[in-house]
Amino acid sequence: MDEPLLVVEGLTKAYPGVVANDGVSFSVARGEIHALLGENGAGKSTLVKMIYGLVRPDAGRMRLSGQDYAPSEPREARARGVAMVFQHFSLFDALSVAENVALGMEAPPPMTRLAERIRAVSEAYGLPLDPDRTVATLSAGERQRVEIIRCLLQDPRLLIMDEPTSVLTPQEVEILFETLRKLAAEGTAILYISHKLEEIRALCDAATILRRGKVVATCTPRETSAAALAELMVGAAFQAPERQPVEPGQVLLEVTKLDLPPDNPLGTSLREISLAVRAGEILGIGGVAGNGQEELVAALSGEATTAPGTVRIMGEPVGHLGPNPRRQRGLLTAPEERLGHAAAPDMTLVENTALTALARMNLARRGFIDWPRTRALAERIVRRFDVRTAGVEHAARSLSGGNLQKFVIGREILQEPRILVVNQPTWGVDAAAAAAIRQALMDLAAEGAAIVVVSQDLDELMEISDRFAALNGGRLSQSLPTRGLTVEQVGLMLGGTHGMHRPQEASHAAP
Amino acid sequence: MLHLEPRTEPSRRWSVIAPPLAVALTMLAGGALFAALGKNPIEAIRIIFWDPLFSDQFAAYARPQILVKAGPLVLIALGLSLGFRAGVWNIGAEGQYIMGAIAGAAVGLAFYPAEHWAIFPLMILAGGLAGWAWAMIPALLKVRFNTNEILVSLMLVYVAEQLLASMALGALRNPEGGGFPGSRNLQQYPAASNPELIPGTGAHWGVVLALVAVVATHVLLSRHKTGFHIRVAGQSERAARFAGVVPARLVVFCLGVSGALAGLAGLFEVTGPAGQISIDFNVGYGFTAIIVAFLGRLHPIGILLAGLLMALTYIGGELAQLMLGLPAAAISAFQGMLLFFLLAVDVMTNFRIRIRKGRG
Numbered sequence: 050m051d052e053p054l055l056v057v058e059g060l061t062k063a064y065p066g067v068v069a070n071d072g073v074s075f076s077v078a079r080g081e082i083h084a085l086l087g088e089n090g091a092g093k094s095t096l097v098k099m100i101y102g103l104v105r106p107d108a109g110r111m112r113l114s115g116q117d118y119a120p121s122e123p124r125e126a127r128a129r130g131v132a133m134v135f136q137h138f139s140l141f142d143a144l145s146v147a148e149n150v151a152l153g154m155e156a157p158p159p160m161t162r163l164a165e166r167i168r169a170v171s172e173a174y175g176l177p178l179d180p181d182r183t184v185a186t187l188s189a190g191e192r193q194r195v196e197i198i199r200c201l202l203q204d205p206r207l208l209i210m211d212e213p214t215s216v217l218t219p220q221e222v223e224i225l226f227e228t229l230r231k232l233a234a235e236g237t238a239i240l241y242i243s244h245k246l247e248e249i250r251a252l253c254d255a256a257t258i259l260r261r262g263k264v265v266a267t268c269t270p271r272e273t274s275a276a277a278l279a280e281l282m283v284g285a286a287f288q289a290p291e292r293q294p295v296e297p298g299q300v301l302l303e304v305t306k307l308d309l310p311p312d313n314p315l316g317t318s319l320r321e322i323s324l325a326v327r328a329g330e331i332l333g334i335g336g337v338a339g340n341g342q343e344e345l346v347a348a349l350s351g352e353a354t355t356a357p358g359t360v361r362i363m364g365e366p367v368g369h370l371g372p373n374p375r376r377q378r379g380l381l382t383a384p385e386e387r388l389g390h391a392a393a394p395d396m397t398l399v400e401n402t403a404l405t406a407l408a409r410m411n412l413a414r415r416g417f418i419d420w421p422r423t424r425a426l427a428e429r430i431v432r433r434f435d436v437r438t439a440g441v442e443h444a445a446r447s448l449s450g451g452n453l454q455k456f457v458i459g460r461e462i463l464q465e466p467r468i469l470v471v472n473q474p475t476w477g478v479d480a481a482a483a484a485a486i487r488q489a490l491m492d493l494a495a496e497g498a499a500i501v502v503v504s505q506d507l508d509e510l511m512e513i514s515d516r517f518a519a520l521n522g523g524r525l526s527q528s529l530p531t532r533g534l535t536v537e538q539v540g541l542m543l544g545g546t547h548g549m550h551r552p553q554e555a556s557h558a559a560p
Numbered sequence: 561m562l563h564l565e566p567r568t569e570p571s572r573r574w575s576v577i578a579p580p581l582a583v584a585l586t587m588l589a590g591g592a593l594f595a596a597l598g599k600n601p602i603e604a605i606r607i608i609f610w611d612p613l614f615s616d617q618f619a620a621y622a623r624p625q626i627l628v629k630a631g632p633l634v635l636i637a638l639g640l641s642l643g644f645r646a647g648v649w650n651i652g653a654e655g656q657y658i659m660g661a662i663a664g665a666a667v668g669l670a671f672y673p674a675e676h677w678a679i680f681p682l683m684i685l686a687g688g689l690a691g692w693a694w695a696m697i698p699a700l701l702k703v704r705f706n707t708n709e710i711l712v713s714l715m716l717v718y719v720a721e722q723l724l725a726s727m728a729l730g731a732l733r734n735p736e737g738g739g740f741p742g743s744r745n746l747q748q749y750p751a752a753s754n755p756e757l758i759p760g761t762g763a764h765w766g767v768v769l770a771l772v773a774v775v776a777t778h779v780l781l782s783r784h785k786t787g788f789h790i791r792v793a794g795q796s797e798r799a800a801r802f803a804g805v806v807p808a809r810l811v812v813f814c815l816g817v818s819g820a821l822a823g824l825a826g827l828f829e830v831t832g833p834a835g836q837i838s839i840d841f842n843v844g845y846g847f848t849a850i851i852v853a854f855l856g857r858l859h860p861i862g863i864l865l866a867g868l869l870m871a872l873t874y875i876g877g878e879l880a881q882l883m884l885g886l887p888a889a890a891i892s893a894f895q896g897m898l899l900f901f902l903l904a905v906d907v908m909t910n911f912r913i914r915i916r917k918g919r920g
Contacts, residue, residue: 064568105565105914121563352801373804382802389796395570396795403788404803416785447568 052115053078054238055100055207060109062095064447067439069095071262072109077207077255082229082239084249084270086282087259088479093242094449096259097209100240101133102126114206124155132200133209136450136477138192140184147180150199170201174228188337189505190221197228208232209240212477214248226252244282244479246275258282279480297515298328299363301499302349302380302468307359307368309348317341317523319348324518324525326468326499331490332528333514334503336543341523342503343385346472349501350382351375362468373408379467381405383457385476385503387450391457394446398438401445402427402460409464426463434459435485451478458486462493469493472503487513507539519543564911574909579862582902583869589901590894599884607883608876608894618879624762626871628833631767632657632825634867636849638770638777639818641858645781646790647797648814652698652713653822654846655720656691660823661830662720662727663690665743665837668752669732672744679751684827691823692816694720699815703808709815721842728839743837746830754832766828770867773821778860786813822846851899857906873898 053076062070070092077083087093098104100111102120111118113129120126123133140149147164151157158166164180171178176194184192193213200208210229214222229239229252243249249256250270258266258281266281302325309319319341326332336342347353349360350372357366362378372382384390392401403423407413412423427441434455438448445453458474474490475483491513494500503520504510510517511531518528519542526542587609591601612622636653643650650656664687671679698712732743746752754764781787793800793810800807825845834841852870856862877891 350802351804371804371806372802376804384802386798390798390802393792393795393799396792400788400791404792404799407785408804413785417783418785418788420783444569 052112054081054114055118055240056112057096057100058110058112060096060099060106060111062092062099062104062106067437068262070099070106073259073262073264074109075257075264075267077238077240079206079238080233080236081255082233082241082253084253084256085240085242085259086244086246086249086256086278088244088282088451088481091259091282091479092262093259094211097133097211097240097242100126100207101131101209127203127205130204130206131209132203132205132207134193134196134200134211134213136211136213138196140192140195142185143183145181145183146178146187146195149184149195150180150202153199154202166202167198170198174201174231175224176228188339190217190225190337193217193225201232205237207238207240209242211242212244213241214243214245222248244483246278246480249278250275282480297330298497300325300327301363302326302501303361303364304349305359305361307348307355309344309353309355311344312353317344319344319523322348322525324501324528326501328467328497328499329494330516331494331500331502331514333510333517333531334501334520334525335505335507335510335517335539336503336520337505340520342472342505342520344523345520345525346382346384346470346503349380349470350384351380372405376405376408376464379409381409381461381464381466381469383461383469383471383474385472387453387457388446392445392453395444397444398431398436398441398448398456399424399427401456402430402441405460406464409466430456430459430463433463434489435482451482454478455482455486458489462489466493466498468499468501470501470503473506474502474504475506475509476504483509511539517542563914564907565914566911567909570909571912574905575857578905578909579865579902582898582905585901585905586894586898589897593890593893593897594884594886597886597890599886604880604884604886607880608873611879612872612875620760622875622879624756624760625875626868627762627767628764629871629874630867631764631770632829632845633849633852633870634864635766635770635773635825635828636818636822636846637852637856637863637867638773638860639821640849641853641856641860641863642777642780642787642790643814643818644794644853645858646793646810646814648811649710650695650698650713650815650818651710651850652695652715652717652846653818653849654842654844655713655717656694656819656822657826657829657846658717658720658724658842659694660687660691660826661834661841662724662732662826662837663687663823664827665746665830666727666732668746668749668831669744671751672749675751677751680754680831683752683831684824687827688820688824691826692820694823695815695819696812699812702811709811713815717846724837724841725839728837728841732837734836741839745835747832747835752831754828756832764828764832766825766832769824769828771864774860774864781860790814822849851895855899855902869898870895 055077057076058074060070060073073096085093095104099106102123102125105121118129147160147167150167151163157163167178167180176198178191178194178198213225217225233239241253253270256268256270257264260282270278304322304324307319307322311318317340322345324332348355351370352372354371355368357369360368362380367375367378388394393404403412403418406426407418410426412419424441430436431438431441436456437452458471461469474486478486490500502510502514514531516528517531517534517539519526521543587605591605594604595601611618612626613619636657640650640653664683667686668679668683694716697716698709701707701712702709728741728743734742734744754766757763781791789800789803789805789810792803793805830837830841848870852866853863856866873895880886881888881891
């Protein structure tokens with residue numbers, strides 16, 4: 050038998066306080082779709098960063114196509130045929146697709162030739178994309194295609210995909226899978242990171258499962274049940290969240306005809322948004338990214354202010370109030386962007402606790418912050434939500450994405466909100482942590498809080514919310530009880546106009 | 561090949577080692593520079609760093625001068641550091657310093673020759689208020705019309721300089737000065753003077769206030785909500801808004817405090833070491849304080865040490881010019897090296913150096 054395309058042997062990488070990867074070994078064959086499964090902090094990101102040359106291993110070695118492989122920077126990895134699509138896109142909103150692709154190339158060809166090549170590749174792999182469109186006008190799925198095509202133009206032998214489906218609609222996922230299968234059939238190996246077990250079972254030929262930095266199992270996902278995969282990943286029996294139906298109480302949060310112009314030229318304006326959430330109820334708001342989610346969350350949190358009567362907390366008009374007065378009245382928010390919005394990157398977890406908790410928890414006396422009490426709260430958040438960190442005095446940016454997410458959500462939940470607004474609560478979080486976060490949200494509702502969950506993950510919304518509404522072009526649909534809604538109905542609510550174009554339609558659309 | 565790799569967290573060890581290491585490197589490179597100019601490098605370094613403090617011949621004069629120079633530098637730099645931490649760039653402290661001196665001196669001279677205990681406190685108030693008001697111009701323009709505070713505050717320095725000249729030649733000119741430009745000497749007007757408090761130390765009320773301000777800004781930044789908001793705003797504007805910070809209020813606060821402190825520094829200078837309003841009253845403390853603020857890495861204790869070090873190189877530099885005939889430009893280059901090396905060594909706080917094998 051040939052030597053596999055990529056062989057990883059004994060890779061080890063330690064950070065202060067944590068061993069991210071401990072003697073990791075596995076291999077990927079040509080044309081194989083290989084899944085990398087693991088909880089948050091299991092070391093998946095560190096592992097692929099080492100393969101892509103972003104991080105240097107402390108020990109261990111890699112071989113690519115039978116030759117030693119030790120990339121010191123991504124450029125070298127790309128030169129050897131390794132490409133990566135990141136979970137967070139690095140695209141410039143104001144530039145066109147082709148310009149964005151050119152920015153990532155060592156020696157970009159003239160723009161017209163590049164546009165032709167983009168069109169050719171996008172048609173060959175069933176990823177419709179118009180090279181002249183401005184990125185700001187693209188949906189999340191289309192943005193991802195830009196990143197994928199950027200990679201495909203380099204003719205990669207190994208394509209790494211980090212949680213590619215978390216922002217896609219069900220139809221977009223299908224198209225992506227077809228593309229990946231096509232690539233694999235042509236001999237490209239794909240390293241696929243995900244925590245969506247069903248997806249991995251449908252797509253992948255092999256799976257390597259990581260737990261706490263070590264490989265705990267290798268298996269063929271098609272022959273392994275989702276429950277068994279989850280158990281391997283978590284190391285314990287997997288618990289699906291449970292929901293105790295609660296009789297909804299009085300209306301806690303009410304939004305009436307809220308209009309909000311965007312604060313930047315590429316933003317979405319909100320138009321006549323009305324909603325009401327009762328005590329004990331979870332309202333799920335779905336929609337493809339860029340349809341006003343961030344703006345709506347800002348209008349609810351108080352970062353964007355509107356006319357007093359447009360937002361009411363238990364009847365009291367608060368539309369003109371900023372975030373802290375709203376927090377004092379019990380309305381707490383967890384925004385989507387963890388670093389730089391929900392948390393200050395270089396501040397410690399204690400300081401990041403103070404970021405939102407000063408007002409509601411009375412942690413400041415005459416303006417002087419009570420750091421010992423803030424620290425105690427930070428420690429409670431870390432303990433209660435199993436945030437993996439070497440200590441609360443470490444900077445927020447030293448945490449892995451999922452752990453920071455647990456911290457951000459935990460920080461708001463432990464302040465005992467009456468109303469909680471969360472945007473993308475489980476974005477980039479592994480299955481076990483996502484389940485814990487969802488369970489915590491449902492427990493909070495059971496205790497009588499009103500909760501608004503904004504998410505692009507439809508399965509998540511179907512699982513936890515009582516009512517569902519869709520955000521489309523800055524307008525919010527009427528909310529319907531979740532029970533009994535089918536995925537197709539939801540797809541219709543999401544609006545259709547932002548859905549997928551089939552390949553043949555898109556080739557017409559191209560000028 | 562050397563290769564910089566970002567650290568996940570700033571290294572605490574490096575942030576402690578960096579300043580002394582930068583001073584040591586400056587001595588080495590500065591020594592090489594002096595040697596290239598044909599001077600004995602060891603002697604030059606000794607004259608700059610050692611003689612002002614310990615030489616029998618010069619210390620008696622030089623030692624008090626260190627506090628006289630460090631006082632205003634530290635006071636102004638502390639105010640600036642608040643704004644710099646929050647991303648509010650007051651470059652016009654020199655102008656606020658001048659305005660504080662003019663207003664304070666004007667209040668004092670208005671009472672001349674009356675003797676009353678309240679005159680000096682009133683002058684202090686006037687000096688602080690004038691500096692604050694001068695800084696409010698860029699602050700309000702920024703808040704209201706989104707103008708750039710760097711440009712506005714900087715340009716106001718030149719306006720203040722013109723005003724200073726016109727005051728020295730006109731309204732505040734000493735009527736008994738025989739037509740020479742410059743105001744009455746406030747050192748000779750007890751109710752309005754800011755004397756050396758302990759003979760031979762150079763400490764006057766401005767130095768005392770600088771020390772108080774070190775403690776106050778340290779407490780503000782580490783314990784108070786406003787200081788916390790300043791630090792958050794400097795890291796991420798979005799996170800700051802989320803924390804309930806109103807950016808406009810922060811701009812007004814930071815520019816206001818730095819303007820008031822610069823104004824006070826000017827007042828203490830004109831009533832003390834300088835003694836009078838004159839055309840060339842300002843000597844660039846407001847600009848040097850920007851370097852002091854960064855040399856002290858925007859930390860109150862660091863600024864205190866940086867202010868003292870900067871004052872030392874000024875005094876020592878003058879001494880070296882006198883004793884060895886070193887050109888003034890060589891001393892400026894030497895001071896520049898200090899900042900250069902500190903910023904360079906500081907990179908190690910956030911990055912580690914890796915030696916890459918092979919040609920990459």
